[in-house]
Amino acid sequence: MTQEARFSRLEPELRKANLIEATLVCLKLHGFQGASIRKICAQAGVSVGLINHHYSGKDELVAEAYLAVTGRVMSLLREAIAQAAPSARARLSAFFRASFSPELLDPQLLDAWLAFWGAVKTAEAINLAHEHSYGEYRTVLSKVLAELALEEGWSDFDADLAAISLSALLDGLWLESGLNPGTFTPEQGIQICEAWVDGLQAGGRQRFQRPTGSC
Numbered sequence: 001m002t003q004e005a006r007f008s009r010l011e012p013e014l015r016k017a018n019l020i021e022a023t024l025v026c027l028k029l030h031g032f033q034g035a036s037i038r039k040i041c042a043q044a045g046v047s048v049g050l051i052n053h054h055y056s057g058k059d060e061l062v063a064e065a066y067l068a069v070t071g072r073v074m075s076l077l078r079e080a081i082a083q084a085a086p087s088a089r090a091r092l093s094a095f096f097r098a099s100f101s102p103e104l105l106d107p108q109l110l111d112a113w114l115a116f117w118g119a120v121k122t123a124e125a126i127n128l129a130h131e132h133s134y135g136e137y138r139t140v141l142s143k144v145l146a147e148l149a150l151e152e153g154w155s156d157f158d159a160d161l162a163a164i165s166l167s168a169l170l171d172g173l174w175l176e177s178g179l180n181p182g183t184f185t186p187e188q189g190i191q192i193c194e195a196w197v198d199g200l201q202a203g204g205r206q207r208f209q210r211p212t213g214s215c
Contacts, residue, residue, distance in 0.1 A: 016054060016064070019044055023065040027115035028108060032062065032122070035115070063125040066116045069109070070133035076103060077140065088148035089197065095144065096193040099170055100177070100186035110178035138163045148197075154205050162200070162208040169196055 022044035026035035037058050041048050055061040077098050084094035098104065119126045138160070145166070146159035173189045184192075200208075 017068075019046075019051060019054065019061065020065045020068050023061055024069070024108075024112050027062070027065070028111040032115045032119040035062070037061075059119075059123040059125040062116070062119060062123070063129040065112075066126060066129040067133060069112055069116070070129075070136070073104060073109075074133075074136055074140070076101070077137075081140070081144065088144055088151050091144050092148065092197055093190075093194065095141070096170075096190045099174065099193075100189045104174070105177060105181075105186065107178065110175075113178075134167075138167055141166055148200075149205070152201065152205075156210045157205055158208045158210045162205075165208070166193070166196060169193065 019040070022040050023035065025043050026040050029035075030039060035058070037048055037051060040058070040061065041051055044051075051061065055064070077095055080094040080098035081091045084091045103109075116126065116130070120130045121127065142159045142163035145162045146157070149157035149159060170193065173184075173192060176183050177186070177189060
């Protein structure tokens with residue numbers, strides 16, 4: 001039985017999962033521009049027609065791969081928060097530890113992410129996937145920061161703005177760690193994020209106050 005015949009016998013969701021894995025391999029090897037449908041087909045061992053049966057083109061396939069990767073990341077982060085102690089500060093600490101875990105610092109994950117980011121401005125489907133995943137990420141942070149504000153008794157605290165700030169810090173640290181792991185250790189990355197929250201609790205929250213009269 002040929003590879004494609006075996007592939008065709010798989011359940012639809014498993015077929016899609018295999019195509020996404022092949023897409024991620026090609027993105028790592030060739031980047032977004034070089035990862036053609038034909039190369040993805042060769043990696044998966046299937047015909048172009050089979051991919052066209054599931055997707056309208058490369059942009060849609062890469063967008064789904066983007067969502068699959070971010071889905072794994074968000075699942076790990078949500079699980080870490082769910083298993084943390086009930087205080088908001090403890091949940092933030094769990095989020096930081098998960099962010100610098102071996103799973104999220106995997107060099108292969110960085111390669112895929114760089115390819116995705118490079119394609120965001122060139123393909124609408126990938127841009128929409130990015131907006132969805134980044135929005136989900138910020139929503140999780142905003143929720144925990146709002147809970148921290150409630151526990152601390154902060155009034156007029158803009159948790160959404162604070163989440164943008166914290167997510168930018170996390171993204172920058174994660175990217176630098178992936179490009180040059182010798183810059184700082186995962187433990188130091190966690191320490192930097194904890195210091196950001198320390199600053200928030202020490203009075204830095206005033207930088208994230210809502211303007212007077214805003215909702």
